[in-house]
Amino acid sequence: MRLSDVHGLARLALALVLTGPFLPQAKAQEAPGPSIERRVNELLGRMTLEEKVGQLNLVSHGPPLRWEDISEGKAGALLNFNSAQDVARAQALARQSRLKIPPLFGLDVLHGFRTQFPLPLGEAAAFSPRLSRLAAEWAAREASYVGVNWTFAPMADLSRDSRWGRIVEGFGEDPVLGAALTAARVEGFRDGGLAASTKHFAGYGAPQGGRDYDTTYIPRAEMYDTYLPPFRAAAEAGSASFMAAFNALNGEPSTANGWLLTDVLRGQWGFTGFVTSDWVGIGELVNHGIAADGAEAARKAILAGVDMDMMGQLYIKHLPDEVRAGRVPESVVDEAVRRVLRTKFHMGLFDRPDIDPSRLDSAFPTPESREAARAVARETFVLLQNRGDVLPVPASARSIAVIGPLADAPQDQLGPHAARGHKEDSVTIVEGIRRRAQGSGITVRHAPACDLLCRDASGLQAALEAARQSDFVIAVFGEPQELSGEAASRADLALNGKQAEVLEELARTGKPIALVLMGGRPQVLGPVAERIPAILMAWYPGTEAGPAVADVLFGDVSPSGKLPLTWPRSTGQLPLYYNRLPTGRPTLPNNRFTLQYIDEAITPLYPFGWGLSYTNFAYSGAALAKAQLSEGEALEVSVNVTNTGARDGQEVVQLYIRDPVASRSRPLRQLKAFEKIALKAGETKRVTLRVPVESLGFHLDDGTLLVEAGAIQVFVGGSSLAEQVGEAEIAQTFRIPPMGRRASASSPIAQ
Incomplete structure (x- = not known):
């Protein structure tokens, strides 16, 4: 996605460079290759079963952690360590273990470490992947300064229900906006020195009644079209790990959902990182009613694809016995450990010196971080x-x-x-x-x-x-x-x-x-x-x-x-969202027997994409580059945007589409591209937005992407109320199977 230069951002980017000697240099993940795989396999071959399971155990600072667990190789990852002194102590203990495997240090770094940026939902309102990446990088640099190297973020849960309190941690209701911002946050965290754990996989943002932790029912085609694209974008952006969600999805808890964790994440998307549970998420399988006890919960979770047990203590307690009893193949444990070790090698943890214990988070906020947050x-x-x-x-x-x-x-x-x-x-x-x-x-x-x-x-x-x-x-x-x-x-x-x-x-x-x-x-x-x-x-x-x-x-x-x-x-x-399906009885103001309430307007107070300025913007001269589209091509729309007011301002140019006649009912509007531009008073810019033709299709229940021949209506403007500017025609129907996607629906925006 292209974004016009925004006042002050170049200066803030320079500040990040200038603070490099003060902050730990962010280490990009090494490209997967035979050298890393060789080191992983050599280390795995030296490990006992108990040491393997220890790498799958994620324990929080405080009870039930025993510090000697680290030196005994029983804790592969630690969370809620947020001081350099504690991190350094744990690193020293890990070096005393037989294999000297460095632990991961995880923390919820969602919108800042010491310097706090806007909450993710607010950040999403900027409609700026550039700003999302900048904010994530600042947060990561501050956290990594004291030794944190892994964040339980970003949250990629799409939500259409504001009753749900955790909507504040995400990006709102749109999969295209969500995919763009989720990818930007993953990249920003990595640039600043944190590996990302994208959460909560998946469907957690659609609980019944807006009640946190409640069950969700989402058809698989809807999962592929709406709820999964931000997660896929995270995988493509290099998220080191994923976190399984608390909720049951269509009756199957995500923490034991092989379709999500293995078929989709690893099979269809080719993800090679690891999956952690949420807090005691594996133990909660008993409450969900699909496991009789902790041993069965551990067995079901690891067989479904959960590699790491967060604060459940069930893997460390039960997996060795489950393996020896033949109920869990050791090869399954080996593969989970391989994913964790591979991530640690990619992050460079084996070659990184221990943190300086004298470092304090009181070094922040700095004038530069304050300027960035502002x-x-x-x-x-x-x-x-x-x-x-x-x-x-x-x-x-x-x-x-x-x-x-x-x-x-x-x-x-x-x-x-x-x-x-x-x-x-x-x-x-x-x-x-x-x-x-x-x-x-x-x-x-x-x-x-x-x-x-x-x-x-x-x-x-x-x-x-x-x-x-x-x-x-x-x-x-x-x-x-x-x-x-x-x-x-x-x-x-x-x-x-x-x-x-x-x-x-x-x-x-x-x-x-x-x-x-x-x-x-x-x-x-x-x-x-x-x-x-x-x-x-x-x-x-x-x-x-x-x-x-x-x-x-x-x-x-x-x-x-x-x-x-x-x-x-x-x-x-609620739930209320702009990209809803049409009904057979659309709203007619004087007809009771159409879509409406008898005690409230059917329309929202403010629509998706809405936001005023102190100036005004006019759209004109919209044109489609091609009226007929074939497989492999792109819908390209250009439009003039003029600042007609007396003040400088920024506008988010938004492109929506509708497929009016299809084999399945399609949404009334779908955001497919956007660009934030800065315009001086009286200035005009011509903006071009591109959407791959593959992103004009929809999914079937098995994950097949179907792009059907026929008309596509195109709308461009400053909100989801944008006016129609033209119509394109897809020449031929084509399909892309789940394993053969040439372009992910999670990243339809032109670069």
């Missing part, structure tokens, strides 16, 4: 609405009231899974506004109005007084950190507590008001969307939230984020 964050903010051009803050404003508990919430702005993030490093939103206002001689007043959960609104009167005394009001509300992330599913996505009431009272002051929403997913706004003219979705912006938000509120940078998922009007609309 640059990424301000491109993720989505201007949902701006009636009357309330934003940016007018130059005539001499006083601003900043209202809301999340304006001064240094921990909450980091979001969940903040690794080694410290609230003391945070620049809060109110502090960022103060810094920016100070330079313009603007007075800033702050009043929280209520507590973080907005249950106690005893501070409302003070907040209203601050608003009345000010020329402009910035309200900062949304989801505190504890309401988002893992185990944070919600049955009601309305603004929690008394937030709506507080915002109504602020609106009644008659002051110009803008709402900054913080959170890990869309929230049901109800009357707030009518009462508050300007709403900016800021997600969880990270360490540099304050300066980044101020940059956009004051108009120093025009907002350019686009929604990576559909924003519902009410919770009852």
